[in-house]
Amino acid sequence: xxxxxxxxxxxxxxxxxxxxxxxxxxxxxxxxxxxxxxxxxxxxxxxxxxxxxxxxxxxxxxxxxxxxxxxxxxxxxxxxxxxxxxxxxxxxxxxxxxxxxxxxxxxxxxxxxxxxxxxxxxxxxxxxxxxxxxxxxxxxxxxxxxxxxxxxxxxxxxxxxxxxxxxxxxxxxxxxxxxxxxxxxxxxxxxxxxxxxxxxxxxxxxxxxxxxxxxxxxxxxxxxxxxxxxxxxxxxxxxxxxxxxxxxxxxxxxxxxxxxxxxxxxxxxxxxxxxxxxxxxxxxxxxxxxxxxxxxxxxxxxxxxxxxxxxxxxxxxxxxxxxxxxxx
Amino acid sequence: xxxxxxxxxxxxxxxxxxxxxxxxxxxxxxxxxxxxxxxxxxxxxxxxxxxxxxxxxxxxxxxxxxxxxxxxxxxxxxxxxxxxxxxxxxxxxxxxxxxxxxxxxxxxxxxxxxxxxxxxxxxxxxxxxxxxxxxxxxxxxxxxxxxxxxxxxxxxxxxxxxxxxxxxxxxxxxxxxxxxxxxxxxxxxxxxxxxxxxxxxxxxxxxxxxxxxxxxxxxxxxxxxxxxxxxxxxxxxxxxxxxxxxxxxxxxxxxxxxxxxxxxxxxxxxxxxxxxxxxxxxxxxxxxxxxxxxxxxxxxxxxxxxxxxxxxxxxxxxxxxxxxxxxxxxxxxxxxxxxxxxxxxxxxxxxxxxxxxxxxxxxxxxxxxxxxxxxxxxxxxxxxxxxxxxxxxxxxxxxxxxxxxxxxxxxxxxxxxxxxxxxxxxxxxxxxxxxxxxxxxxxxx
Amino acid sequence: xxxxxxxxxxxxxxxxxxxxxxxxxxxxxxxxxxxxxxxxxxxxxxxxxxxxxxxxxxxxxxxxxxxxxxxxxxxxxxxxxxxxxxxxxxxxxxxxxxxxxxxxxxxxxxxxxxxxxxxxxxxxxxxxxxxxxxxxxxxxxxxxxxxxxxxxxxxxxxxxxxxxxxxxxxxxxxxxxxxxxxxxxxxxxxxxxxxxxxxxxxxxxxxxxxxxxx
Numbered sequence: 001x002x003x004x005x006x007x008x009x010x011x012x013x014x015x016x017x018x019x020x021x022x023x024x025x026x027x028x029x030x031x032x033x034x035x036x037x038x039x040x041x042x043x044x045x046x047x048x049x050x051x052x053x054x055x056x057x058x059x060x061x062x063x064x065x066x067x068x069x070x071x072x073x074x075x076x077x078x079x080x081x082x083x084x085x086x087x088x089x090x091x092x093x094x095x096x097x098x099x100x101x102x103x104x105x106x107x108x109x110x111x112x113x114x115x116x117x118x119x120x121x122x123x124x125x126x127x128x129x130x131x132x133x134x135x136x137x138x139x140x141x142x143x144x145x146x147x148x149x150x151x152x153x154x155x156x157x158x159x160x161x162x163x164x165x166x167x168x169x170x171x172x173x174x175x176x177x178x179x180x181x182x183x184x185x186x187x188x189x190x191x192x193x194x195x196x197x198x199x200x201x202x203x204x205x206x207x208x209x210x211x212x213x214x215x216x217x218x219x220x221x222x223x224x225x226x227x228x229x230x231x232x233x234x235x236x237x238x239x240x241x242x243x244x245x246x247x248x249x250x251x252x253x254x255x256x257x258x259x260x261x262x263x264x265x266x267x268x269x270x271x272x273x274x275x276x277x278x279x280x281x282x283x284x285x286x287x288x289x290x291x292x293x294x295x296x297x298x299x300x301x302x303x304x305x306x307x308x309x310x311x312x313x314x315x316x317x318x319x320x321x322x323x324x325x326x327x328x
Numbered sequence: 329x330x331x332x333x334x335x336x337x338x339x340x341x342x343x344x345x346x347x348x349x350x351x352x353x354x355x356x357x358x359x360x361x362x363x364x365x366x367x368x369x370x371x372x373x374x375x376x377x378x379x380x381x382x383x384x385x386x387x388x389x390x391x392x393x394x395x396x397x398x399x400x401x402x403x404x405x406x407x408x409x410x411x412x413x414x415x416x417x418x419x420x421x422x423x424x425x426x427x428x429x430x431x432x433x434x435x436x437x438x439x440x441x442x443x444x445x446x447x448x449x450x451x452x453x454x455x456x457x458x459x460x461x462x463x464x465x466x467x468x469x470x471x472x473x474x475x476x477x478x479x480x481x482x483x484x485x486x487x488x489x490x491x492x493x494x495x496x497x498x499x500x501x502x503x504x505x506x507x508x509x510x511x512x513x514x515x516x517x518x519x520x521x522x523x524x525x526x527x528x529x530x531x532x533x534x535x536x537x538x539x540x541x542x543x544x545x546x547x548x549x550x551x552x553x554x555x556x557x558x559x560x561x562x563x564x565x566x567x568x569x570x571x572x573x574x575x576x577x578x579x580x581x582x583x584x585x586x587x588x589x590x591x592x593x594x595x596x597x598x599x600x601x602x603x604x605x606x607x608x609x610x611x612x613x614x615x616x617x618x619x620x621x622x623x624x625x626x627x628x629x630x631x632x633x634x635x636x637x638x639x640x641x642x643x644x645x646x647x648x649x650x651x652x653x654x655x656x657x658x659x660x661x662x663x664x665x666x667x668x669x670x671x672x673x674x675x676x677x678x679x680x681x682x683x684x685x686x687x688x689x690x691x692x693x694x695x696x697x698x699x700x701x702x703x704x705x706x707x708x709x710x711x712x713x714x715x716x717x718x719x720x721x722x723x724x725x726x727x728x729x730x731x732x733x734x735x736x737x738x739x740x741x742x743x744x745x746x747x748x749x750x751x752x753x754x755x756x757x758x759x760x761x762x763x764x765x766x767x768x769x770x771x772x773x
Numbered sequence: 774x775x776x777x778x779x780x781x782x783x784x785x786x787x788x789x790x791x792x793x794x795x796x797x798x799x800x801x802x803x804x805x806x807x808x809x810x811x812x813x814x815x816x817x818x819x820x821x822x823x824x825x826x827x828x829x830x831x832x833x834x835x836x837x838x839x840x841x842x843x844x845x846x847x848x849x850x851x852x853x854x855x856x857x858x859x860x861x862x863x864x865x866x867x868x869x870x871x872x873x874x875x876x877x878x879x880x881x882x883x884x885x886x887x888x889x890x891x892x893x894x895x896x897x898x899x900x901x902x903x904x905x906x907x908x909x910x911x912x913x914x915x916x917x918x919x920x921x922x923x924x925x926x927x928x929x930x931x932x933x934x935x936x937x938x939x940x941x942x943x944x945x946x947x948x949x950x951x952x953x954x955x956x957x958x959x960x961x962x963x964x965x966x967x968x969x970x971x972x973x974x975x976x977x978x979x980x981x982x983x984x985x986x987x
Contacts, residue, residue, distance in 0.1 A: 442954070444950055444951060444953075444954030444957075444958075445953075445954060445957065447954075447958075448954065448957040448958060448961055451958075451961045451965070452961060452964075454965070455961065455964050455965050455968050458968050458972070459968060459971065462972070462975075465975070467976070470972060470975050470976040471976065471979060473972055474926065474929075474969075474972050474976060474979060475979075477965070477968065477969055477972065478920060478929050478933065478969075481933055481965055482917060482920060482933065482936060485913075485933070485936045485937055485940055486913075488940050488958070489940070489943065491950065491954075492940070492943060492944050492947055492948065492950060493947070495948055495950050495951070496896070496947050496948045499948075501950070501951060501954065515893065515894055516894050516895075516896065519890055519891075519894065
């Protein structure tokens with residue numbers, strides 16, 4: 001629409017109000033709800049482990065506290081270190097408009113990239129975070145970067161291949177069409193390729209959200225992976241960084257839910273967008289319960305085994321990329 | 329008049345009947361007897377050709393059968409003297425039992441009228457011959473046995489795809505039936521033949537799949553090496569030829585054959601171990617035979633003559649190198665010279681058989697190679713002819729140069745000539761190869 | 774795609790997964806278990822095909838695979854294992870590099886074979902589409918890769934048995950070869966395993982030898 005207006009030579013850009021509202025709903029749902037799911041997940045896990053655990057709003061408190069604090073930047077750090085959290089945050093915001101994380105229909109910016117592009121944007125954000133960590137000039141972050149880089153070889157490959165597999169099942173790389181296709185064709189949902197792609201993506205999600213058996217969160221030197229990247233950050237920058245990771249987890253989880261596990265139930269329209277929020281909430285609760293069960297029933301893997309774990313996910317995704325070719 | 333099929337049965341079963349003597353610990357002598365019977369039977373079978381029923385024998389098959397049975401006879405006589413006092417009676421009996429099984433499986437693979445069972449026969453030769461290589465049980469021979477088993481069987485499993493494809497296309501595996509089908513041209517069959525080239529080519533020692541061949545030939549005991557090089561490789565080549573006949577992808581075969589000749593000649597030019605050198609020479613001769621099979625016409629006749637003459641020549645070469653190994657207890661060529669001064673028969677056998685396998689004029693291999701070259705010339709394949717001629721020349725020079733260094737020069741006084749069969753068999757094998765050439769030249773003239 | 778075809782595809786996918794399982798195992802006993810599972814799966818596929826095409830050949834083939842390949846071969850290997858405690862575990866190169874190399878060798882190899890060779894041929898398979906042959910090809914290349922990458926005698930025998938299994942799978946999908954041929958092939962493989970375990974008794978690891986260069 002915008003493009004056609006430009007073509008006619010009209011400089012005035014018409015704005016579709018409904019679409020704008022839907023876009024804003026989608027964006028703000030992601031921004032505001034993502035810490036809540038982390039909080040719920042932590043609380044539930046604590047309950048299962050028979051602790052009282054923090055409040056489910058603890059991530060919000062953390063963010064608020066950090067926003068009030070001052071950021072310290074070490075002398076050896078460069079400018080990339082300072083600006084990278086904002087860039088990564090912006091990329092995650094863009095991704096939240098690209099894939100069907102709340103609303104199962106396109107909004108503004110959806111046309112920027114397709115599914116595959118979404119995967120590449122995840123990679124870009126990860127790369128920028130690594131770059132920033134290297135720029136801080138600290139030994140600890142360098143160690144974390146090395147770990148993240150060696151794991152990302154398989155993790156990002158898996159992400160891209162899984163999206164390929166989905167694209168081959170549904171013959172499109174538009175995530176919204178994929179979602180609609182799966183809703184309309186339950187048989188596609190049950191194909192071998194889809195099931196196995198879902199398994200690979202679940203494995204990836206467990207890694208990316210830093211849960212057991214591949215726990216990568218926390219500041220324990222021996223096992224830290226993700227948190228090593230933000231080791232040198234403080235104050236506002238740390239808050240932005242943390243918020244970015246919350247959004248990333250939400251996005252991956254939403255893709256897992258809406259494309260792989262439970263594609264049904266999403267409503268369209270402005271009103272639908274508002275109804276989608278509780279629907280997503282319910283889906284997330286189901287996912288969190290499942291994850292807590294997984295998390296409490298496995299022991300933690302050694303750091304060096306994480307690569308084994310990810311390579312198996314990679315092999316699964318590649319295998320099922322082939323299966324989707326074979327079985328059609 | 330006995331039914332021809334029964335005779336062929338007998339051919340395969342005779343070595344197996346001889347196994348009964350294993351119980352009485354007198355297998356060596358019985359084996360020699362059964363081998364002589366098999367040779368006589370093989371010669372007699374010529375009057376019954378062609379046979380097509382359970383078995384499929386043409387005059388080409390007959391040449392291969394004769395080849396297998398004669399080398400079987402030579403090897404079983406030579407082994408008796410070769411292993412005498414080196415192996416215990418029990419080990420010798422085991423050895424002969426395996427030789428009989430090995431020969432029976434080769435004969436089975438040659439005469440059976442079914443591609444699937446031919447494959448089984450070739451696979452069975454791997455099983456029966458594997459333990460023959462490790463007769464000495466040195467660590468190197470164990471490693472070699474293992475390589476032989478695993479490389480060859482992996483290749484043969486690959487070849488099984490081609491059997492499946494042939495069955496898929498023709499709905500039968502009977503050789504005579506498929507070869508008499510009118511229109512056999514199909515891409516599927518072409519793929520099947522190409523897969524067979526890679527798969528069975530592993531067993532023949534075609535270039536990229538040859539790696540087991542020099543190891544196995546150099547580490548196996550001399551009579552076993554003679555069986556391997558003289559008849560096992562031709563048997564596999566025969567099976568490949570049978571598959572090739574269905575729908576020939578000539579160019580592909582020519583490429584692989586020439587690659588085999590080229591690389592075998594290059595490899596053998598820098599060998600330090602005489603058995604390894606002869607192994608690469610076998611590979612070169614197999615390449616030559618494959619080339620002849622691929623181009624057909626005179627080339628096919630040439631290929632069969634090469635194989636026939638080569639089997640005796642190479643048997644002679646390995647028997648005499650067995651004698652040398654006995655005497656010097658080294659496989660290094662540099663530490664042996666002046667053989668002619670004290671071991672006149674063995675060294676002349678070695679010289680004659682190296683002439684035989686490199687194709688010196690009156691020998692049989694020369695006649696065969698000449699026919700193959702003539703066919704290449706007639707087909708206007710001048711570049712191929714040039715390459716092959718150059719590398720055959722290279723092989724000729726390097727083998728004969730090395731052998732003459734062994735044979736001539738200052739002698740070592742402490743060595744003695746072998747007695748009895750150990751010196752007769754190598755010489756007679758070489759002379760048979762010479763006679764084949766002379767007879768062929770006389771016939772053609 | 775029919776329901777039966779779906780099931781056959783699923784079982785073939787599990788066969789392939791068992792091939793990956795075998796590839797990644799450092800423990801030889803688990804590898805042997807993997808072979809048993811694989812053979813039983815192939816037997817099941819054969820039984821389903823027997824029902825689908827109402828052909829007795831497939832029933833016999835299935836029984837042969839399960840009894841001879843699945844249990845007899847693994848029994849022979851297990852028996853060998855009992856004598857050598859050193860055979861329990863083999864050091865591997867680690868899962869990530871094994872998977873990467875296996876993907877390069879097996880998957881790329883089978884795709885080249887399939888798309889360059891079989892794609893142009895008009896081949897009708899017994900069930901599903903021609904692409905079902907890819908399962909057999911991938912299993913074959915994985916078997917070859919096991920032989921290439923491991924140095925242990927037992928592991929290499931297992932790789933060989935897996936390669937043979939892939940041939941059975943291929944003949945199920947293309948055309949079951951005559952029964953007499955099939956039986957002799959099975960017997961051949963068993964004797965080969967026997968002979969190979971004789972060698973395994975003498976020599977467990979395989980390394981480069983100076984005498985065998987060039």
